[in-house]
Amino acid sequence: MKVRFWGVRGSIASPGPKTVRYGGNTTCIEIRTDNNELIILDAGTGIFPLSQTLLAEMPVTANVLITHSHWDHIQGLPFFIPNFIPGNTLRLHGGFDPVSGKGIEQVMAVQLQYSYFPVREEEMKARIEYVTLMPDQPIQIGSATVTPCLLNHPVVDFGYRIECNGKSVFFTGDxxxxxxxxEPGDEGFEDYQAFVDEKNNAILEAIKGVEVYIADTSYTDAEYPAKKGWGHGTFSTSIASAHAAGAKVLFCTHHEPTRSDDALELAFADALEQNAHLSTGMDIRLAREGDTYEF
Structure with a gap:
């Protein structure tokens, strides 16, 4: 199995000299199974440079797994080059949105409105298919089994566990x-705590034993109190969950867009020092645009 990072920034693309080492594109990760089947995790701006490399292997069947519908995870879809070429297939997977009452098809429909994009979906030459997923119900993509796990974010958000030939990857999205x-002592505290414990245990079970864990590590511990409820993790929470799950490799991603590469490395080093008791025996890395990991 091979993992390649095409976009590792969160919230908004942030190109420039201060982000050139780790990259400025928003979330997009390429997964290749041992049979070379193509799975793409999220479609941020990083999916555009990925799509340029796919021109050498057309016709392409791209299975895109959308974690959630926030802009930084879908905004590259209209620029996915194979969409404009006959013979290709884009199969878009994602969750049902109870607020809009629509499935994953809305992430294309919204972006391809006349006011926002010059090409309508009907004018694209590739075959576009939509697969609405349900939590904890696995699907088969070629030789890979993909299981969605409902995570915690201000919109329906799936993490994905991908298993193939005894190998496994889990990506949290946001x-x-x-x-x-x-607060302790408030009416409802104990009942809600039972819900929180149950949910955290279910998430841990979904991650357990994974070889490669790719996690949202947007904030430092110092930053988190001001961002609580925004739907993002910290270096410490990701290291703790990776440790509890027995993950072999942790990639920290969704880098804060205002953080320079130098500041990112300092924050990472500080987090490793603070969590040294949890990181023994685990390979912990900062996700970097262009990096690949094969196992």
Missing amino acids: HEPPYNIY
Whole structure:
């Protein structure tokens, strides 16, 4: 199995001299199974440079797994070059949105409105298919089994576990570990804590034993209190969950867009020092645009 990072920034693309080492594109990760089947995790701006490399292997069948519908995870879809070429297939997977009452098809429909993009979906030459997923119900993509796990974010958000030939990857998308919204002693604290514990245990079970864990590590511990409820994790929460799950490799991603590469490395080094008791025996890395990991 091979993992390649095409976009590792969160919230908004942030190109420039201060982000050139780790990259400025928003979330997009390429997964190749041992049979070379193509799975793409999220379609941020990083999917555009990925799509340029696919021109050498057409016709392409691209299975895109959308974690959630926020802009930084879908905004590259209209610029996915194989969409404009006959013979290709884009198969878009994602969750049902109870607010809009629509499935994953809305992420294309919204972006391809006349006011926002010059090409309508009907004018694209590739075959576009939509697969609406349900939590904890696995699907088969070629030789890979993909299981969605409902995580914690201000919109329906799936993490994905991908298993193939005994190998496994889990990607959180955007995720903030569930926490109790009540204070100790408040009415409802104990009932809500039971819900939080149950949810955290279910997430841990979904990650357990994974070889490669790719996690939202947007914030430092110092930054988190001001961002609580925004739906993102910290270096410490990701290291803790990777340790609890027995993950072999942790990639920290969704880098804060205002953080320079120098500042990112300092924050990472500080987090490793603070969490040294949890990181023994685990390979922990900063996700970097262009990096590949094969196992």
